[in-house]
Amino acid sequence: MVNVAVLGYGTVGSGVVEVINTNHDSINKKAGDEINIKYVLDLRDFPGDPVEKVLVHDFNVILQDPEVDIVVETMGGLHPAYEFTKSALLADKSVCTSNKELVATYGTELLKIAKEKSINYLFEASCGGGIPIIRPLNSSLTADEIDQITGILNGTTNYILTKMGRDGSDFDEALAEAQNNGYAERNPEADIEGYDACRKIAILSSLAYGRHVDYHDIYTEGITKITAVDMKYAQEIGAAIKLLATSCKVDDGFYAMVCPGMINESSPLYSVNGVFNAIFIHGNVLGDAMFYGSGAGKLPTASAVVADVVDEAKHLHRNIMMNWSSRTLKLCDVSTMENRFFVRVKGSVSEKIDKVNEIFGRVEPISLPAVPGEFAFITKKMKESEFKAKADQMGEEILGRIRVFF
Ligand code: HSE
Numbered sequence: 001m002v003n004v005a006v007l008g009y010g011t012v013g014s015g016v017v018e019v020i021n022t023n024h025d026s027i028n029k030k031a032g033d034e035i036n037i038k039y040v041l042d043l044r045d046f047p048g049d050p051v052e053k054v055l056v057h058d059f060n061v062i063l064q065d066p067e068v069d070i071v072v073e074t075m076g077g078l079h080p081a082y083e084f085t086k087s088a089l090l091a092d093k094s095v096c097t098s099n100k101e102l103v104a105t106y107g108t109e110l111l112k113i114a115k116e117k118s119i120n121y122l123f124e125a126s127c128g129g130g131i132p133i134i135r136p137l138n139s140s141l142t143a144d145e146i147d148q149i150t151g152i153l154n155g156t157t158n159y160i161l162t163k164m165g166r167d168g169s170d171f172d173e174a175l176a177e178a179q180n181n182g183y184a185e186r187n188p189e190a191d192i193e194g195y196d197a198c199r200k201i202a203i204l205s206s207l208a209y210g211r212h213v214d215y216h217d218i219y220t221e222g223i224t225k226i227t228a229v230d231m232k233y234a235q236e237i238g239a240a241i242k243l244l245a246t247s248c249k250v251d252d253g254f255y256a257m258v259c260p261g262m263i264n265e266s267s268p269l270y271s272v273n274g275v276f277n278a279i280f281i282h283g284n285v286l287g288d289a290m291f292y293g294s295g296a297g298k299l300p301t302a303s304a305v306v307a308d309v310v311d312e313a314k315h316l317h318r319n320i321m322m323n324w325s326s327r328t329l330k331l332c333d334v335s336t337m338e339n340r341f342f343v344r345v346k347g348s349v350s351e352k353i354d355k356v357n358e359i360f361g362r363v364e365p366i367s368l369p370a371v372p373g374e375f376a377f378i379t380k381k382m383k384e385s386e387f388k389a390k391a392d393q394m395g396e397e398i399l400g401r402i403r404v405f406f
Helices: 011-022 024-031 050-054 059-063 081-090 100-116 134-140 155-167 171-180 195-209 228-236 298-314 349-360 384-397
Strands: 002-007 035-041 068-073 094-097 146-152 239-250 253-264 276-283 287-294 325-328 338-346 374-378 398-404
Touching (some): 002 059, 011 024, 011 298, 024 298, 059 081, 094 298, 100 325, 134 195, 146 195, 155 276, 228 338, 349 374, 384 398
Antiparallel strands (some): 239 253, 276 287, 338 398
């Protein structure tokens, strides 16, 4: 029997208990042993819930029980999740988690402890919810040198942007609806400001490139400035606006960025709508691959966590090598990254086009009858710093800009 303790009986933790109970027989068969939930830790009581029989309020009960082999950390947040995870690993218990903040912040240290102790720290559910992506990166794509990862890694923002594109609603309206439908949290800052996607691309990049990518080093821009007018222009040029989390190898350097971007039908990410997530990967021998599915939610996320429990049950006291060294990958300064930009300008084409052409080179103006008093254009590819200098010359005449990835 493999004994498991679940830390936190919230959305994901209760999902883990539900998945293990629902698919008990097939999970045991795949694990080659019986998976038994010995404890669930939560500060709250759950009167009438079957979990009552295994509920504890003190983490030390779990830590000091030598029969506990695997700890499932589904508490979220950094503290006390970090302290609990570290002490569980030091006590020879494998840990698996859905906590992207913890993995992005302390993953290097926790993986090192797991390796030294010949146990495991697994985190399939930390990126892309139920989509298998950590395991493919760590075990299936090992023949490749990965040179690009671009993902729609946040379901909340993808829901909001999809809604804005479909209904013509403005950001605040779409956010309120996402909150009413339970997709967005009451405090949605981590999602809409891009912080959640930033942590996820840091984790994926650390695994793909084999060195620790510090999420603090990743340039991050959220979706709060995207408007219904931006969506109208995007539709006019056959594009969709998505919050993209990307990292890539250019020559010998690596860039990483989270920002709203315009993509068109040529991108496999174009049709990823609503709360779905997808991760596009390019490898030097594989070429393109895409992973698509439910990026959030109780059962999809729990499915990924339980897959880690099964893997850990199959590898008790044997470390699964992770391609994530403690050396930090120094990212290139984003100001040297080359991009194209969609730019909106105040005024009419006849008034402003000469100045725009003088500063940006010859561009094709885009005017929409439904949006009087302004026009837009797309620049050629240029360094971020070059774009900033040109945009500064235009000053307040620029109403907004979005990176273009086609
Ligand atoms: N808030 C996250 C999202 C949950 O919207 O994608 C899954 O990590």
